[in-house]
Amino acid sequence: MVEVVKTLPRVTEEQKRLVALSGNEAQAEAMRQINPDVVAAYPITPQTEIVMQFAQFVADGKVDTEYIPVESEHSAMSACIGAAAAGARAMTATSSQGLALMWELLYIASGLRLPIVMAVVARSLSANLNIHCDHSDVMGARDSGWIQIFAEDPQEAYDSLIQAVVIAERARLPVMVITDGFIISHAVHPVTVYPDEAVREFIGEYEPEVSLLKVETPVTMGPVDLPDYYMEHKRQQTEAMKQAKQIILQVGEEFANFFGTKVYGFMELESMDDAEVAVISLGSSCGTVREVVRELRAQGLKVGAVKLRVFRPFPRDELVRVLAGVQAIGVLDRADSFSTMGGPLFTEVKSALYDVLVTQRHTTATQFIPLGGPKVVNYIYGLGGRDLTNEHVEEVFRELLDIAAGKPVEETWRYLGVRE
Amino acid sequence: MPSVKELAQKPLPLVSGHRACAGCPLPIAARWVMASSDKPVVACVATGCLEVTTTIFPYTTWNVPYIHVAFENAAAVASGVEAALRALKKRGRYDGDVNVIAFAGDGGTYDIGLQALSGALERGHKFVFVCLDNQAYMNTGIQRSGATPRYAHTTTSPAGDVLAGKPQGRKNIMEIVAAHGIPYAAQASPSHWKDFLLKAEKAFKANGPAFLNVLIACNLGWGFEPIETLEISRLAVETCFWPLYEIENGVYRITYKPRHKLPIEEFLKRQRRFAHLFRPENRHLIEAIQAEIDAQWEDLLRKEAMTAKKEEAKAAAPPS
Numbered sequence: 001m002v003e004v005v006k007t008l009p010r011v012t013e014e015q016k017r018l019v020a021l022s023g024n025e026a027q028a029e030a031m032r033q034i035n036p037d038v039v040a041a042y043p044i045t046p047q048t049e050i051v052m053q054f055a056q057f058v059a060d061g062k063v064d065t066e067y068i069p070v071e072s073e074h075s076a077m078s079a080c081i082g083a084a085a086a087g088a089r090a091m092t093a094t095s096s097q098g099l100a101l102m103w104e105l106l107y108i109a110s111g112l113r114l115p116i117v118m119a120v121v122a123r124s125l126s127a128n129l130n131i132h133c134d135h136s137d138v139m140g141a142r143d144s145g146w147i148q149i150f151a152e153d154p155q156e157a158y159d160s161l162i163q164a165v166v167i168a169e170r171a172r173l174p175v176m177v178i179t180d181g182f183i184i185s186h187a188v189h190p191v192t193v194y195p196d197e198a199v200r201e202f203i204g205e206y207e208p209e210v211s212l213l214k215v216e217t218p219v220t221m222g223p224v225d226l227p228d229y230y231m232e233h234k235r236q237q238t239e240a241m242k243q244a245k246q247i248i249l250q251v252g253e254e255f256a257n258f259f260g261t262k263v264y265g266f267m268e269l270e271s272m273d274d275a276e277v278a279v280i281s282l283g284s285s286c287g288t289v290r291e292v293v294r295e296l297r298a299q300g301l302k303v304g305a306v307k308l309r310v311f312r313p314f315p316r317d318e319l320v321r322v323l324a325g326v327q328a329i330g331v332l333d334r335a336d337s338f339s340t341m342g343g344p345l346f347t348e349v350k351s352a353l354y355d356v357l358v359t360q361r362h363t364t365a366t367q368f369i370p371l372g373g374p375k376v377v378n379y380i381y382g383l384g385g386r387d388l389t390n391e392h393v394e395e396v397f398r399e400l401l402d403i404a405a406g407k408p409v410e411e412t413w414r415y416l417g418v419r420e
Numbered sequence: 421m422p423s424v425k426e427l428a429q430k431p432l433p434l435v436s437g438h439r440a441c442a443g444c445p446l447p448i449a450a451r452w453v454m455a456s457s458d459k460p461v462v463a464c465v466a467t468g469c470l471e472v473t474t475t476i477f478p479y480t481t482w483n484v485p486y487i488h489v490a491f492e493n494a495a496a497v498a499s500g501v502e503a504a505l506r507a508l509k510k511r512g513r514y515d516g517d518v519n520v521i522a523f524a525g526d527g528g529t530y531d532i533g534l535q536a537l538s539g540a541l542e543r544g545h546k547f548v549f550v551c552l553d554n555q556a557y558m559n560t561g562i563q564r565s566g567a568t569p570r571y572a573h574t575t576t577s578p579a580g581d582v583l584a585g586k587p588q589g590r591k592n593i594m595e596i597v598a599a600h601g602i603p604y605a606a607q608a609s610p611s612h613w614k615d616f617l618l619k620a621e622k623a624f625k626a627n628g629p630a631f632l633n634v635l636i637a638c639n640l641g642w643g644f645e646p647i648e649t650l651e652i653s654r655l656a657v658e659t660c661f662w663p664l665y666e667i668e669n670g671v672y673r674i675t676y677k678p679r680h681k682l683p684i685e686e687f688l689k690r691q692r693r694f695a696h697l698f699r700p701e702n703r704h705l706i707e708a709i710q711a712e713i714d715a716q717w718e719d720l721l722r723k724e725a726m727t728a729k730k731e732e733a734k735a736a737a738p739p740s
Contacts (some may be wrong), residue, residue: 037507040500065511066503071539075496078489078536080498082464085487087514088507090500108489205513212485213514215460223475223486253597 002249005170008258011198021191023184026154027093027119027177028053029191030161032063033199036117037206040068040079043321045131046096046181047121073098077105077116084114084262085221087211089165091116095181096123099137103144106174110145110237112221115168115175118146119161122283123181124384132385133181135282135335138311139344141320147175147244148312150282154179154189156309163169163290165203166251171244173237180284180334182385194259203257207418221363241313248310253259266315268307271297275304277400280319280349281332282308285381285388289332292393308345316352323353327404329376330396332388332416336380342413346378375403381416392416421617430455431483438481440473443639443646445610445653446552450523452613453550454484455634457519458619462501463487464521466494466528467736469559470552487516492532494607495540495549498522502545519624519728525636526556526567530591541600541629541680548623551593554636562641566591569661570712571705572693574641579696589712597631598667604630606666606675610637611653615675622666634660640673643692655687665724671731672723681717684710695709 251262333343577586623630
């Protein structure tokens with residue numbers, strides 16, 4: 001049970017508006033309603049529209065945010081850090097190379113425990129230059145101490161960005177809300193938009209504990225930290241991330257109560273109750289997977305799907321519980337890690353499941369035979385915006401069913417839709 | 421401008437106990453800048469000597485709000501603080517007022533910090549950027565920077581059998597900064613305290629971004645005795661190696677003109693970083709440095725005369 005901190009009277013259906021918005025427009029709209037104190041941003045495809053629309057809101061007086069049109073993403077995150085440290089609610093948005101350019105600052109934002117919220121429109125990384133979707137940029141930031149929330153469609157992007165403000169401020173950690181470039185950012189969906197006042201009431205006013213502007217109680221932020229303290233500070237950061245799990249659930253619950261939406265949590269399940277095989281994925285591909293699950297279920301096949309919404313903190317225990325009894329699991333990764341042992345989601349899932357696998361040393365020193373637990377197979381797909389089709393997903397499920405029926409798995413790591 | 425007595429009575433923004441080297445003028449410069457502010461200050465400090473010598477957790481020498489983020493972004497961080505200040509004041513959530521200062525070394529200004537500085541100046545944030553220019557990456561062991569003068573020995577531009585230190589000259593950071601059309605930029609030296617304080621005061625009063633380039637004579641990196649810091653700084657000014665001047669709304673003003681401009685040799689010979697120039701085969705390099713300094717000084721005098729004339733013409737023009 002999640003303990004709800006804040007209870008507000010529910011927004012009525014009449015107060016909501018159903019509008020056609022792309023992922024970028026939905027997030028720009030959320031930012032308009034949030035009306036942050038400071039937005040520092042730099043344009044990059046496919047995130048550009050968010051910055052453009054927000055700049056227009058500023059020009060039209062629809063927000064009274066201090067908007068800093070910086071000269072790079074590096075400065076965007078630096079300015080957000082300065083603003084948040086000075087007690088402002090600060091937001092930005094980026095993609096791909098922009099996120100990569102921010103890399104050193106991502107760690108500083110989380111290390112200073114600043115509740116910055118960022119919309120990340122996921123895109124591949126160079127070389128070669130490609131502007132289309134994959135998760136290479138986001139996965140590069142997975143260990144930077146940011147909470148990472150994936151949205152499947154513009155509605156989730158809109159809802160999650162609003163929730164992110166509250167999550168960040170309660171957890172005192174930065175949050176990125178991730179949408180798939182073009183597939184979500186540029187696709188128009190019906191989006192239910194809540195009244196401005198309701199959104200503002202939900203996020204409340206930001207009251208920072210420490211601020212650079214509190215000159216009577218001067219604080220030193222970002223000091224030199226040597227071996228005698230640094231490790232404790234990092235340990236505290238992990239503790240904050242651990243506690244953020246409860247906060248994410250809490251805010252999801254409060255959001256659902258207030259706006260009358262579904263309850264947002266760590267994951268969403270499709271036909272998992274009696275599933276023999278399952279696919280785990282992130283972002284927009286979850287819709288494709290869900291559709292295939294429904295088709296195959298209609299044929300009587302016991303397949304299921306897990307849509308992972310929260311990648312950081314990683315919901316290990318919850319995921320393991322959901323996968324109990326599943327015999328073969330396919331993990332879809334929209335990023336390669338070049339580790340030659342699979343993509344980043346795969347290694348996380350497999351690692352989470354390790355403790356439920358009963359392993360025994362076989363006769364030779366290098367061979368282990370799993371005696372129980374599911375088989376886990378990785379499928380890397382969709383790099384640089386390549387489509388994931390229903391056929392691809394069906395191919396995955398068919399193979400998983402074969403594996404569940406005893407087909408031996410040799411290499412656990414493979415690609416979908418690539419010419420080899 | 422406060423009197424010396426008044427200045428001495430102000431609460432120290434940077435208290436004692438810092439770990440700057442003996443003879444280092446960094447704490448002097450930082451204190452003077454902050455003491456010249458008419459409002460409380462927030463210090464945004466780039467990675468460098470000032471940062472590492474003043475904060476080692478759980479200790480801090482800062483008696484004012486301080487933030488260090490990274491090496492190259494002090495100006496961008498200051499932009500964020502300044503924007504937050506404006507936002508919170510506008511929204512009635514903050515009723516105080518502060519001056520935002522960015523402190524960076526020459527690396528964090530001339531080199532890796534140049535982009536963030538340029539962006540912040542172009543956007544016109546109201547803040548004072550102070551470059552504490554010790555002419556190399558001193559914190560990490562005296563590596564060359566874009567501010568290292570020609571023929572100076574550093575650990576990455578060493579003087580050797582065939583090379584006489586850094587082959588390139590210094591960037592003219594004052595011109596680069598002034599080209600952004602900011603209201604105030606000035607060059608100062610701790611050897612001339614009154615001139616320094618007047619400039620810092622003007623910087624805080626500027627209606628927009630202001631820039632101070634402060635000479636930080638580094639006894640370790642330049643090779644002189646800790647007790648000689650202010651003397652070496654004075655020689656930098658008297659030889660016109662480090663002219664004291666300001667650019668106020670495009671008008672150049674040299675704030676100190678040496679009565680008898682000393683030969684550059686007087687400055688060079690006191691520092692080990694130039695010792696190789698005094699070998700017989702390198703004497704011509706000293707002449708080359710002298711010629712370069714003379715040309716730069718002449719250029720500065722010309723700019724002063726030229727912009728003064730423009731100013732007079734503007735003042736004399738009938739109101740339109």
